[in-house]
Amino acid sequence: MAVYRRRYQAFDGGLASRGARALVFTRYAFRELLASRLFVLFFAMCFAAPLVGAAIIYLRFNPLGLKALQTTVNQLIPIDGNFFLRFLIIQTSLGSFLAAIIGPGLVAPDLANNALPLYLSRPVGRSDYIAGKLAVLVGVMSILTWIPIMLLFALQSGLAGWSWFAANLRIAVGIMSCSALWIAVVSLLTLAVAAWVRWRPIATLSVFGYFFVSAAIGTLINETLDATWGGVFNLAKLMRFLWTDFFAIPQLEDALPTGVSLAAIAVTCLVFLAMLVRRVRAYEVVRS
Amino acid sequence: MNDPTATHDSPATTRTPLMELDDLQVTFGRRVILKGLTATLSGASVGLLGPNGAGKTTLLHTLLGFHPASRGRARVLGLDVARQVVAIRACTGYMPENDAFVAGTSAVRLTTMLGELAGLGYRAALERAHEALTWAGLGEARYRPIGTYSLGMRQMTKLAQAVVAGPKLLILDEPTNGMDPPVRQRMINLIKEVRDSGATRIILSSHLLKDVEECCDEAIILKDGEVASTCNLEAERRTNKKFLELEVEGDSEPLVAMARERGCECATSAGGRLKMILPEGVEIRDLYVVAARHDIQIRRLSSKRDSLQEIFLKAMEAGNGRLPA
Numbered sequence: 001m002a003v004y005r006r007r008y009q010a011f012d013g014g015l016a017s018r019g020a021r022a023l024v025f026t027r028y029a030f031r032e033l034l035a036s037r038l039f040v041l042f043f044a045m046c047f048a049a050p051l052v053g054a055a056i057i058y059l060r061f062n063p064l065g066l067k068a069l070q071t072t073v074n075q076l077i078p079i080d081g082n083f084f085l086r087f088l089i090i091q092t093s094l095g096s097f098l099a100a101i102i103g104p105g106l107v108a109p110d111l112a113n114n115a116l117p118l119y120l121s122r123p124v125g126r127s128d129y130i131a132g133k134l135a136v137l138v139g140v141m142s143i144l145t146w147i148p149i150m151l152l153f154a155l156q157s158g159l160a161g162w163s164w165f166a167a168n169l170r171i172a173v174g175i176m177s178c179s180a181l182w183i184a185v186v187s188l189l190t191l192a193v194a195a196w197v198r199w200r201p202i203a204t205l206s207v208f209g210y211f212f213v214s215a216a217i218g219t220l221i222n223e224t225l226d227a228t229w230g231g232v233f234n235l236a237k238l239m240r241f242l243w244t245d246f247f248a249i250p251q252l253e254d255a256l257p258t259g260v261s262l263a264a265i266a267v268t269c270l271v272f273l274a275m276l277v278r279r280v281r282a283y284e285v286v287r288s
Numbered sequence: 289m290n291d292p293t294a295t296h297d298s299p300a301t302t303r304t305p306l307m308e309l310d311d312l313q314v315t316f317g318r319r320v321i322l323k324g325l326t327a328t329l330s331g332a333s334v335g336l337l338g339p340n341g342a343g344k345t346t347l348l349h350t351l352l353g354f355h356p357a358s359r360g361r362a363r364v365l366g367l368d369v370a371r372q373v374v375a376i377r378a379c380t381g382y383m384p385e386n387d388a389f390v391a392g393t394s395a396v397r398l399t400t401m402l403g404e405l406a407g408l409g410y411r412a413a414l415e416r417a418h419e420a421l422t423w424a425g426l427g428e429a430r431y432r433p434i435g436t437y438s439l440g441m442r443q444m445t446k447l448a449q450a451v452v453a454g455p456k457l458l459i460l461d462e463p464t465n466g467m468d469p470p471v472r473q474r475m476i477n478l479i480k481e482v483r484d485s486g487a488t489r490i491i492l493s494s495h496l497l498k499d500v501e502e503c504c505d506e507a508i509i510l511k512d513g514e515v516a517s518t519c520n521l522e523a524e525r526r527t528n529k530k531f532l533e534l535e536v537e538g539d540s541e542p543l544v545a546m547a548r549e550r551g552c553e554c555a556t557s558a559g560g561r562l563k564m565i566l567p568e569g570v571e572i573r574d575l576y577v578v579a580a581r582h583d584i585q586i587r588r589l590s591s592k593r594d595s596l597q598e599i600f601l602k603a604m605e606a607g608n609g610r611l612p613a
Contacts, residue, residue, distance in 0.1 A: 008423060008478070010487035011416060011454025015378065015407030024404045114388045118398075118449065121352050121382035121459075122405040123374045282354040 021124050025132025026139070029106055033136070039102065043140075046094045050148035053087050054155055061159040079156050081171050081247035088149050088175060088243070095141040096186050102140065103190025104203035106133045111279065112198045120282040130191070130280055137187035146179035174246030181265055182239055188272035189235075195279035211236055228254045232264040239265070304366045305330045306457070306489050307351065309515075311360035314343075314350050321346045323513040324360060331522070333483045333490035335500030337600060338510035344493040345385060347510070348461055351491070352382060365457055365489075378407065381455035383446045385462045385493075389434045395421055396430045399449045406453035413452070420448035425474060440471040447478060451488070458482060460492045464499055479503045501596050509603045516603035521596060530566040530591075534575075535559070537585035546578045560587075 033039050059065045060076055077083055110116055119129060153172050157165035190207050197203040214233050221230030231237050231254060241261045244252065256264075307329045314322040322343050336344045349355050351364050353373030362369040367376045389398055396417050403413030421430040424444040429437070434445060443463060450458055463479065464472045480503055482488050494500055500507055505522040508515060536543065540560055547554045551567040566572070572589065579586050 008451065008481045008485050009419070009454070010485060011408070011412070015453075016404075016409060018374070021405055021407060024401060028401050109390050109392070113390050114384075114386055115390050116388075117354070117382070117384045118388050118402055119405060120354070121377060121380065121384075122402065123378040123407060124405055125374070282352075283349060 018123065018128070021122070022128035022132050023135075024124075025119075025129060026135040029133065029136040030139070032105075033102060033140070042098065043144075046091070046098070046144050047148060049087055049090045049094075050152060053083075053152045056083075057152060057156050057159065079160075081168075081174070081249055084149060084153065084171050084175060085243055085247045085249065087152065088145065088178065091145045091149060092141075092179065092182050092239075095144040095183070098144065099137050099141055099186050099190050100204050100207040103137055103187070103207070104194035104197070104200045106136055106194065107191055107280070108194040108198050108200050108203055111195060116280065117282045126277065126280050130276060133191060134187050137190065138183055141183045141187065142179070145183065146175055149175045149179070170246070170248060174243070178239070178243050178246055181242065181262075185235065185239075185265055185269050185272070188269050188276065192272040192275040192279075195276050222254065228256060229260075231256050232260065235265075235268065305363070306332075306334050306365065307491065308363040309347075309360070310362070312347075312350065312357055312362050313359035314346055314355050315358045316355075321513050322350065325510075325513075325515050326360075327508055327515050327518050329506050329508060329518065331489075331504065331506030331520070332486075333492065333504045333506070335504035335507040335521070336491060336493040336510065337495070337497065337500055337507055337596075338516070339495060339604070341512075342510040343513040344495075344510055345461055346513075348382075348459055348491065348493055352377065352380065352459065376457075379456040381406075381450035381453065381458045381488075383450040383458070383460045383463055385465065387442060388446065389442070392433055392435065394431050395426060395434055395437075395445045395448070398434060399430075399445070399452050402449045403452040406455075408453055416452045416454070417448075420452045421445070423451075424448040424478065439466045440468065443467060443471075443475065447475065451482060455488060458488050458490045460490065462494055463492065464494070464496060476502050497596050497600055507596065507599075509600055511603060517599055519596070519599050524596070524599075532562075532564045532566065532572070532575075533588075533590050534562040534564065534586060535588040536562065536579070537587055538583060540584060542582040543575065543578055543584055547575070550574070 056076055057079060059069070060073055060079065066072060110119070116129075120126065150172065153168075153175060157168075189210060190203075193206045193210065194200070194203040197206055214235050215237065218230040218232070218234030218237060221233065222228060231241070238256070238261045240252065241255045242258065242265075244250070244255070245258050245261075305328050307327070309325040309327045312322055312325040313320060325347070336347065338344050346355060350357060351362060351369055353369055353376065357370065364376050365379065369376065396414075399417035399421060400410070400413045403416050404410060406413075408416060418430070424447055426441060426444055426448065429441060434442065437445065443465065447460075447463065450460070460479065464475050467475060476499065479490065479492065483490055483503060490503065492500060492503055501521065505520070507519050507521055509517040509519075537560060540556065540562060544554050544556060544562065547564055547566075547570075550570050552570060553565040555563045557563075564575075575589075576586065578584075
């Protein structure tokens with residue numbers, strides 16, 4: 001029907017499935033992100049480190065290249081767990097920074113402008129809304145973290161052969177599982193903080209602040225009680241414990257057992273999820 | 289891919305009761321907001337009346353599944369609110385009372401997105417968004433961020449987003465809030481147009497009797513979270529059309545005699561004032577014919593109009609919230 005027909009007309013076409021409706025939040029959020037030149041520029045720059053990594057791997061298997069650079073294989077960084085962990089740390093740091101910048105913009109405006117009643121009066125639930133918004137952060141951080149590092153791993157495996165791949169499969173598992181944990185905890189943290197603060201700049205600052213405050217609390221507990229369990233409050237340190245464990249790198253002195261670290265991260269994720277679910281409602285009810 | 293459970297073939301015929309409430313109670317903490325509401329409303333458009341704090345918005349939110357019922361049950365278009373809320377939302381368009389939008393977003397973008405959330409494909413949603421916003425009178429302003437809109441334009445945007453997917457049921461919460469008279473009249477006309485299309489039924493919540501009287505054929509009046517009264521406005525209108533007050537100059541006896549002869553109930557008072565209830569088959573024109581024949585001047589003739597106001601005031605005055613028998 002043409003736009004100029006101004007009489008009210010009911011719609012009698014078919015409707016999309018529920019799954020397709022949940023993806024609407026993700027599509028619109030991505031479209032908004034990609035409309036920002038600053039975001040696209042920063043996002044592109046984030047791939048500098050993996051490109052350097054790819055160049056190093058390539059050089060190790062290219063005698064002509066080494067000769068041209070007047071260097072030897074021994075002078076290059078060895079390709080082992082440490083190599084991949086270094087790149088993973090760089091990428092997750094960049095991913096976390098980006099998540100702290102874009103995450104609050106995904107939910108804070110909706111909550112601040114009371115848009116949730118409009119969304120939730122449609123045939124979508126709160127879980128669809130949260131999943132749709134989380135998918136944006138998971139997508140962006142995946143593209144920045146495990147996907148490029150796994151490509152580096154695949155490049156190294158391709159050039160070094162099957163025996164290297166079989167011997168270092170643990171690294172691939174480490175890349176995937178560490179990235180997944182970090183993406184989950186950072187995504188939930190940024191959305192939960194944004195849902196409570198509802199003001200983008202303050203929410204971004206609060207996300208950064210969380211890492212400092214949690215580290216300070218952990219250190220304070222360890223120092224005052226002469227203990228090591230204060231590390232359960234320090235998110236960055238917990239991830240560090242897991243990374244070194246997964247990549248078979250010697251552990252830090254005050255390292256917590258892997259099970260404890262995993263449990264602490266799972267509890268942290270659940271707390272953030274509960275915070276998020278509590279705020280993502282069509283209407284808040286003031287109870288008395 | 290189409291979802292067969294969420295098509296527009298949902299049960300929304302005028303035969304299906306629009307809203308069935310069975311001892312519905314909603315509590316916030318220890319505070320009881322809706323106190324055992326029981327009513328069945330089957331009109332094409334139902335008005336929800338009551339003073340501020342009567343529980344109108346809470347009832348609408350409960351029908352949309354935003355608040356769970358602590359007791360009793362509610363059905364909308366035959367669908368149970370507790371178990372089939374997604375199906376209810378699939379065939380419902382909702383216009384909230386408060387401002388609800390994303391400030392930096394244009395009306396087209398927001399309405400398209402909401403159309404897609406309702407289940408339309410992108411192209412259909414975009415086309416319907418343009419249609420709905422143009423129909424609501426936003427014209428070229430539909431490309432501007434909603435944050436720059438006047439209050440009236442925001443209300444129109446909310447109406448447009450509610451109808452974008454062509455819902456079977458339109459829930460309007462105080463649609464004329466804060467509008468000046470011309471814009472209010474435009475809003476009322478649009479609501480009436482939706483109602484008259486026959487494809488969409490309406491629940492309209494308002495504290496303005498005039499809005500409900502103009503747009504609805506049934507009304508439920510809430511007071512302190514209880515049903516104070518329900519009334520069929522269409523039947524009232526039909527009755528009131530037949531209830532006349534006249535003031536005549538000259539001997540009114542021939543007129544009264546003719547009226548009684550044809551089955552009218554008639555009461556006379558001083559000063560040539562008459563009250564009549566016309567039965568079926570007797571028209572006002574017949575009175576003028578008799579008056580002309582007997583040289584009687586009818587100086588004033590009015591039919592009773594303010595029935596809803598009377599009903600509302602009686603409901604509000606009743607101490608226990610119930611209408612006196």
